[in-house]
Amino acid sequence: MKIKRTIVFGAVLIGLTAFAMSVKTSTPKPTEHVKPTAVETMPDFAVKDANGKTINLRSLKGKKVFVNLWATWCGPCRREMPSINNLYKKVNSKTEFVMLSLDDNFNKAIAYKAQQGFDFPVYYPANNLPPLFQVQGIPATFIFNEKGELIQRLEGMMEYDTEQFVKLLSGK
DSSP: HHHHHHHHHHHHHHHHHHHHHHHHHHHOTTTTTEEEESBBBBEEEEEEEEEEEEEEEGGGTSSSEEEEEEEEEEEHHHHHHHHHHHHHHTTTEEEEEEEEOOOHHHHOOOOOHHTTTOOOOOOSSSSSOOOOGGOOSSEEEEEEETTTTEEEEEESSOOOOOOHHHHHHOOO
């Protein structure tokens, strides 16, 4: 009887330990805001626009910068773009938008933007993505403040045409 009680007690203890460990190691949902733990800064990274003009992200310091990684083959990316375009129209005088296409053929991104009538500029990487932008999936958005510090990192499809994002990017 004493042995059975010890075995049952041990099994319960193991079960509780496993449950406690699973609670501690849960990860955030894909659409949750993930705040950086250390202050990360805008990478020294060059992008090219539809005309082939090269822009270094660090040259955009002094304004807030909204970087969105997307591709034409990504359904969630396409679905969030109208809300990004609406946000762009509201705050583009205070925020630089870098819609960074990860398509193998940048002409597809240019054509898609024109077909949809989006106002924001599209870019493609001039070289390999820096570690900060190497994400598990797209869409992914990075928002930097005027000092070039990362203030928001968002992974997964989001609704951007909200009062919260307008305030964040316009400073109102």
